[in-house]
Amino acid sequence: MRKIEVLILTGALTFGLMACGKSTAVNTEVVDAAVVEDISEEETEDIQEEVPEEEIPLADPSVDLDLTAMSSTMIYAEVSNMMMEPLEYAGKTVKMEGICGTYQDPDTGKMYYACVIQDATQCCSQGLEFVLDEDKYSVEDYPAQGDEIEVKGTFATYEENGGQYLTMLDSQLIDK
Amino acid sequence: MEKLIMYLGFPFVRYALIVGVLIALCSSLLGVTLVLKRYSYIGDGLSHVAFGALAIATVLNLTNKMIIILPLTILAAILLLKNGNNSKVKGDAAIAMISVGALAFGYLLMNVFPSSANVSGDVCSTLFGSTSILTLTKEEVIICGILSVCVLVVFVLFYNRIFAVTFDENFANAVGTKVNFYNLLIATITAVIIVLAMNLVGSLLISALVIFPALSAMSVIKSFRGVTIFSAASSVICAFIGIIISILGGTPVGSTIVAVDVVMFLICFVIGKVKG
Numbered sequence: 001m002r003k004i005e006v007l008i009l010t011g012a013l014t015f016g017l018m019a020c021g022k023s024t025a026v027n028t029e030v031v032d033a034a035v036v037e038d039i040s041e042e043e044t045e046d047i048q049e050e051v052p053e054e055e056i057p058l059a060d061p062s063v064d065l066d067l068t069a070m071s072s073t074m075i076y077a078e079v080s081n082m083m084m085e086p087l088e089y090a091g092k093t094v095k096m097e098g099i100c101g102t103y104q105d106p107d108t109g110k111m112y113y114a115c116v117i118q119d120a121t122q123c124c125s126q127g128l129e130f131v132l133d134e135d136k137y138s139v140e141d142y143p144a145q146g147d148e149i150e151v152k153g154t155f156a157t158y159e160e161n162g163g164q165y166l167t168m169l170d171s172q173l174i175d176k
Numbered sequence: 177m178e179k180l181i182m183y184l185g186f187p188f189v190r191y192a193l194i195v196g197v198l199i200a201l202c203s204s205l206l207g208v209t210l211v212l213k214r215y216s217y218i219g220d221g222l223s224h225v226a227f228g229a230l231a232i233a234t235v236l237n238l239t240n241k242m243i244i245i246l247p248l249t250i251l252a253a254i255l256l257l258k259n260g261n262n263s264k265v266k267g268d269a270a271i272a273m274i275s276v277g278a279l280a281f282g283y284l285l286m287n288v289f290p291s292s293a294n295v296s297g298d299v300c301s302t303l304f305g306s307t308s309i310l311t312l313t314k315e316e317v318i319i320c321g322i323l324s325v326c327v328l329v330v331f332v333l334f335y336n337r338i339f340a341v342t343f344d345e346n347f348a349n350a351v352g353t354k355v356n357f358y359n360l361l362i363a364t365i366t367a368v369i370i371v372l373a374m375n376l377v378g379s380l381l382i383s384a385l386v387i388f389p390a391l392s393a394m395s396v397i398k399s400f401r402g403v404t405i406f407s408a409a410s411s412v413i414c415a416f417i418g419i420i421i422s423i424l425g426g427t428p429v430g431s432t433i434v435a436v437d438v439v440m441f442l443i444c445f446v447i448g449k450v451k452g
Contacts, residue, residue, distance in 0.1 A: 059182065071426035074183060077310030081188050084313060124300065 060095055063152055067096035067117075075117050079126045082155065086166055089155045094128075094168055097150040100143040101127050113142055115151050115168075130168040143173065150174040183423055191317045192309045196415045196433075198324035199376045202369045204389035204411030205331050208404050209342045209362060211390040217268065218256060219386040221275035222370040223379040225252040227302060228278030230374075231285040242319065242371070250367040252278070257363035305378025305430035309419070312375065320372050327365050338362065339400055376415070377430035385411070388437035395441070395448035414440050 059069035067075045075096070082089045098117040104110070114127035130151050132141060143149050153168025183189050203219075210218055229248040233241035256270050286299060302308075312320070331338065340348040341358045349355045373382045389411035393403040418433030425432075 070183075071423060073310070073426045073429065074186075074189075074423050077188060077423075078186070080311040084311070 060152075062093075063095045064092035065089070065094045065155075067094065068150060072118070076124075076126060079117060079128060082128070083126070083166065086155075086157050086164075090157060092155050093152065094155050095150070095152040095174070096128065097148070098127075100145060100147040100149045102145045111142070115149055128166065128168060130171040133170040133172060136172065141173070180420065180424060188310055188312070189423060191312055191314075192429075193416065193419055195312060195317055195320045195324075195372075196309055196376050196419050197412050198321060199369070199372050200385065200389075200411040200415030200433075201408050202324050202327045202331075202365075203373050203382075203385045204407040205328070205404060206362070206366055206369055207386040207388075207390040207411075208393070208400070208407050209338060210366065210386055211394070212342050215257065215271075216387050217271055217383060218253075218366065219370055219373075219383040220380070221256065221271035222249055222253055222367055223374055223382040224275040224279040224282070225249050226371050226374055227379045228282035228285075230302060231282035235285050235289040246368065246371055249371050250364050253363040253367035253370075254360060257359055257366065302374070303378050303380045304428060305374065305376060305381065308375045308378070309429050310423070316375070320375070323368050323372060327368060330361065330365060334358065334361065343400075377433055381430045381434050384434040384437055385415075388434070388441050389414070392437075392441045392444040395444040396451065410440050410444070411437075 059066040065078070067078060070078065079096075082094075096115050096117070098115040101114040101116040103112045103114075105112070112129055113131075114129045116125050116127040118125045130153050151168065151171050151173055153171030155166070156169045157164055157166055159165070210216060226245050226249045229245040230241055232248075233244040236244070238244060252274055256274065283299060337348075337353055337358050338361075340351075340353055341355055341362070345355050345359075348358075369386075370382055373385050377385050389407040390403070392410050393406035397403045397406050414436040415433050418436040419429060421427065421436070422429040422432040
């Protein structure tokens with residue numbers, strides 16, 4: 001009888017472990033597009049009953065690094081590694097999606113735009129600056145702060161005011 | 177499966193798996209000793225000390241923070257474990273004292289002397305280890321690898337002595353074993369593993385990495401050697417599965433590994449009860 005009770009308990013525990021939650025958050029604060037800065041603000045949560053399975057599309061063969069085809073954990077880790085080892089990614093085409101962050105330099109008035117992503121715990125964010133292809137886009141075509149965007153560009157580094165920064169050059173906005 | 181194969185093509189994923197498995201292996205081996213010596217919560221205490229040391233290193237703007245973190249954590253471990261069962265301030269009170277003090281001072285320092293725009297985010301990331309294991313530099317991987325191998329070698333070489341000191345310090349002392357030395361050794365190894373494990377599961381979840389594999393093993397195995405081997409195997413498997421699930425599912429690495437450890441414990445607990 002004791003073993004039967006244990007087996008019933010096992011079944012109940014297994015059933016209980018089948019329920020999991022998944023939460024998502026949207027980040028809408030301003031970020032510095034030229035350097036990686038962390039922001040944290042959670043707006044919404046969407047709880048689902050089943051074990052979370054991210055619907056991740058297949059990788060785009062036209063780019064070297066398709067971050068849209070990765071899980072959120074991998075995206076954050078990959079962007080972190082791009083920040084730490086920029087020379088290994090220089091010249092590679094990158095595609096990523098996230099929230100548009102904007103920053104205006106108070107001294108020069110220059111606008112910077114970035115695609116911002118969050119880590120799995122939603123407490124940290126990273127952004128990668130992008131500059132749209134001047135042949136195809138004008139200043140008005142840049143997205144607004146907080147817009148969900150998908151952007152593709154060539155990863156590069158540049159120096160400005162004595163600092164080294166990372167960006168995606170000749171970028172294109174991809175319609176979702 | 178194709179997605180997993182693609183992810184395994186990234187060097188930082190391979191580094192994470194290698195280092196994660198090594199850390200899980202080392203922590204499980206020490207976990208058996210710590211659980212039996214009633215020092216289960218020392219992982220938490222030392223991880224908070226490491227957090228405090230990390231805060232000091234961050235304030236000092238050190239490139240290699242291990243210079244501060246490792247010695248301070250080892251010092252704390254020695255203070256807590258060196259005297260074994262004969263210390264004036266007993267294990268749980270000593271751990272609590274050092275743990276909360278270090279955590280409070282660490283967070284205070286990081287707020288008074290912030291090194292980044294988002295202190296809370298940095299603290300959260302350190303405490304829960306969401307992607308730390310996936311952002312290791314090559315140098316950090318090499319250091320982790322060397323330290324893990326050293327811990328394994330020490331454990332294998334001194335297995336019998338560690339076994340004796342774990343079960344009965346007074347008897348071990350009576351037969352000539354240098355109990356204080358081996359307590360010191362256990363303390364040092366524990367500190368090293370805690371510092372390494374912070375990269376894997378974060379400061380708050382380290383205790384799980386130490387406790388759950390040992391408890392899972394004790395639920396089904398009765399001999400010390402069997403418990404040690406089972407603990408090591410289950411810890412490695414759970415860490416591997418946890419990392420894979422987190423990169424595929426987009427979940428925080430640390431908590432995913434701990435969740436898998438919990439499931440393993442429940443399975444072993446049930447098996448142990450059924451076996452009788």
